[in-house]
Amino acid sequence: MAKFLLRRLVNYLILVFIATSLAYILAAVSLNPKSNYEARTPKPPESVINQKLDAQNLNPDTPVLVRYGHWVDDLVHGNLGEEVQGGTVNSDVGDRLWVSGQLLLIGTVLGGLVGVIIGAWSAVRQYKLIDHFFTVTSFVILSIPTFVLAILFQILAVKINHWVGHQAIQYSGQFNPKLNGGTLEMFGDRLDHLILPTVTLVLAGAAFLSRYQRSAMLDVLGADYVRTARAKGLRRRTALTKHALRTALIPSVTIFVYSFATIFVGATFTELIFGWHGMGELLIQSIQSNDTNAVAAVTLFVAILVLLASLLQDFVVALLDPRVRG
Amino acid sequence: MTTPVDPLIDSGSVLEDTTPGKSVDVPLAGRGRLVLRRFFSMKRGVIGLLVIIVLVFFAFAGPHFTQWKYSQLDFEHFLSGPSKLHWFGTTQTGGDVYAETMRGAQKSIIIGLLTAVIATGFAALIGSVAGYYGGWVDRVLMWFVDLMLVIPGFLIIAILSNEFAHNFALFVALLAAFIWMVTARIVRGQTLALKEREYVLAARYMGVPSWKIIVRHIAPNLSSILIIDATINVSVAIILEASLSFFGFGVQPPDVSLGTELDDAQNAAFTYPWLFLFPAAFLIVLVLAVNLVGDALRDALDPNAGKAQ
Numbered sequence: 275m276a277k278f279l280l281r282r283l284v285n286y287l288i289l290v291f292i293a294t295s296l297a298y299i300l301a302a303v304s305l306n307p308k309s310n311y312e313a314r315t316p317k318p319p320e321s322v323i324n325q326k327l328d329a330q331n332l333n334p335d336t337p338v339l340v341r342y343g344h345w346v347d348d349l350v351h352g353n354l355g356e357e358v359q360g361g362t363v364n365s366d367v368g369d370r371l372w373v374s375g376q377l378l379l380i381g382t383v384l385g386g387l388v389g390v391i392i393g394a395w396s397a398v399r400q401y402k403l404i405d406h407f408f409t410v411t412s413f414v415i416l417s418i419p420t421f422v423l424a425i426l427f428q429i430l431a432v433k434i435n436h437w438v439g440h441q442a443i444q445y446s447g448q449f450n451p452k453l454n455g456g457t458l459e460m461f462g463d464r465l466d467h468l469i470l471p472t473v474t475l476v477l478a479g480a481a482f483l484s485r486y487q488r489s490a491m492l493d494v495l496g497a498d499y500v501r502t503a504r505a506k507g508l509r510r511r512t513a514l515t516k517h518a519l520r521t522a523l524i525p526s527v528t529i530f531v532y533s534f535a536t537i538f539v540g541a542t543f544t545e546l547i548f549g550w551h552g553m554g555e556l557l558i559q560s561i562q563s564n565d566t567n568a569v570a571a572v573t574l575f576v577a578i579l580v581l582l583a584s585l586l587q588d589f590v591v592a593l594l595d596p597r598v599r600g
Numbered sequence: 601m602t603t604p605v606d607p608l609i610d611s612g613s614v615l616e617d618t619t620p621g622k623s624v625d626v627p628l629a630g631r632g633r634l635v636l637r638r639f640f641s642m643k644r645g646v647i648g649l650l651v652i653i654v655l656v657f658f659a660f661a662g663p664h665f666t667q668w669k670y671s672q673l674d675f676e677h678f679l680s681g682p683s684k685l686h687w688f689g690t691t692q693t694g695g696d697v698y699a700e701t702m703r704g705a706q707k708s709i710i711i712g713l714l715t716a717v718i719a720t721g722f723a724a725l726i727g728s729v730a731g732y733y734g735g736w737v738d739r740v741l742m743w744f745v746d747l748m749l750v751i752p753g754f755l756i757i758a759i760l761s762n763e764f765a766h767n768f769a770l771f772v773a774l775l776a777a778f779i780w781m782v783t784a785r786i787v788r789g790q791t792l793a794l795k796e797r798e799y800v801l802a803a804r805y806m807g808v809p810s811w812k813i814i815v816r817h818i819a820p821n822l823s824s825i826l827i828i829d830a831t832i833n834v835s836v837a838i839i840l841e842a843s844l845s846f847f848g849f850g851v852q853p854p855d856v857s858l859g860t861e862l863d864d865a866q867n868a869a870f871t872y873p874w875l876f877l878f879p880a881a882f883l884i885v886l887v888l889a890v891n892l893v894g895d896a897l898r899d900a901l902d903p904n905a906g907k908a909q
Contacts, residue, residue: 286750289743293750301759413895417888419839421846422862422880425869432870532749532782539754543843547866558847561758569759576752 282588290577297573305564307332307358330356355567363571374552378541380472385479393487394519415481421543424474445470446549471548478540486529490522531587534580638900645896651889659705668696670703689874701879704858708838715837718776720830727787728814745781753778758849765852779836783829794818824901831894835887858883
């Protein structure tokens with residue numbers, strides 16, 4: 275088991291490195307940081323721009339491979355380079371990591387859990403009212419792009435706040451900077467700000483996963499071993515959870531990991547619309563400001579998330595399926 | 601009725617069709633007809649298809665019903681609500697929201713269809729080759745799939761947005777490049793099962809070349825999965841294009857898409873709802889209809905499905 279996981283880890287690390295390198299090279303070729311200075315008045319002299327960009331390893335006149343070499347050298351030493359506006363990528367990412375991490379962790383864990391429960395439940399109650407309800411709901415949610423869903427929730431929050439008469443539901447930012455109260459009050463404020471982004475992510479994730487979980491569960495419900503489990507006297511609940519759901523979880527776990535990059539992009543939209551300063555905001559900003567180093571850092575972040583998710587998947591599948599362990 | 605009944609045709613659906621006025625040659629009907637009949641007996645499929653037809657009609661014929669063009673500005677009406685003159689209202693700069701929405705819808709539909717066909721075709725090629733040849737071919741191709749899954753496609757397309765600003769084909773190709781992977785994996789899995797079937801083995805022992813076996817024997821048996829996945833990919837591509845355009849990395853001004861329209865409307869969504877609601881509604885209804893058709897097709901094409909619901 276340990277050897278199996280180690281081999282996978284090495285493979286994933288190679289994938290992460292190649293993916294990040296590819297993003298770096300594409301960004302280095304395609305983005306032009308010099309254009310950031312074009313619109314400035316007065317336009318700084320060419321030599322000053324070159325000097326500044328050279329120091330940041332961002333000068334488009336330097337051959338791509340030379341810049342890439344410097345970047346890899348820095349990366350090995352744990353340095354992600356400098357940003358176009360000044361400051362290091364490391365410190366910027368350090369701040370943003372926790373912001374996005376919090377949202378992604380809560381969003382994916384809750385979304386996965388809700389998706390599995392709803393999917394399995396709908397399968398057991400196939401063609402009953404509750405199944406129809408969940409099917410229709412998840413179809414509608416699946417058809418709404420995440421950024422539209424986020425804006426719709428904002429509109430809803432504005433309406434509710436208007437109706438209640440005060441800011442009951444927060445829909446912008448991570449916390450209220452003007453608030454100056456006790457720890458409990460500050461915590462409550464953060465929770466309040468967390469509600470809408472989390473609900474957006476959880477709904478999107480759960481709607482997606484519940485469809486797969488439902489069909490996977492339907493496939494196993496008719497299987498012989500589930501009938502045998504019931505026939506040998508297991509209670510319905512035990513047979514359904516320990517025998518049916520355990521098997522039906524495997525494809526869902528896999529599909530969840532495949533879609534992890536998509537989930538991150540969904541989180542990006544959520545972050546931006548709710549005004550969170552996380553990795554998603556960095557993704558958009560870095561491309562708009564022609565910041566190759568930051569683009570590479572975001573790619574590295576996403577790739578590492580996919581890697582962690584894949585390792586977790588290997589682990590969970592091995593846990594669920596004894597054949598894999600052998 | 602002594603003809604051996606196709607296992608696909610269950611007795612229930614045969615009986616249904618013996619009602620007076622209908623032909624009784626059902627057991628001889630081909631699989632295509634059976635699938636179509638199953639599809640049309642499902643409410644969600646029919647509704648989805650009708651909605652798509654209406655939306656496509658509006659997207660392409662709709663612009664001719666109004667005097668406004670998407671690129672035209674009405675300097676007498678800024679931010680006016682829906683009226684007889686401007687059916688969906690006007691934007692900050694006096695653009696007609698109806699004309700813009702129809703233009704955006706055309707973009708979404710064309711991009712969705714093209715991308716889905718390319719992505720599914722590519723997935724079919726990679727998946728079946730990997731599954732059929734096995735060995736190092738399989739390992740290399742599946743490693744490539746893994747790599748593509750690790751790369752955040754949204755980011756790569758966004759980086760390259762300057763390059764495809766005026767190159768529509770490149771934009772579609774890039775969209776397709778990042779949505780084929782999961783389909784390819786599914787196709788590979790099916791191919792692994794199919795290549796052990798008797799008719800494939802027979803063809804192989806007769807010396808039929810591998811590419812011919814893939815085209816003649818494997819591909820037709822994958823058609824169900826491919827049709828379903830192509831449908832799903834249409835909605836995935838439409839959403840991806842709208843999202844990219846929303847952040848300014850997709851369709852570039854002066855052209856409009858549903859995504860750029862929603863971007864312009866984002867800050868006004870609370871105060872001038874028509875700017876946001878009309879394009880959002882068109883987008884959501886379009887994707888929902890495509891998803892419904894995809895789901896109905898999944899049931900219609902499933903050989904294990906019982907009587908059509």
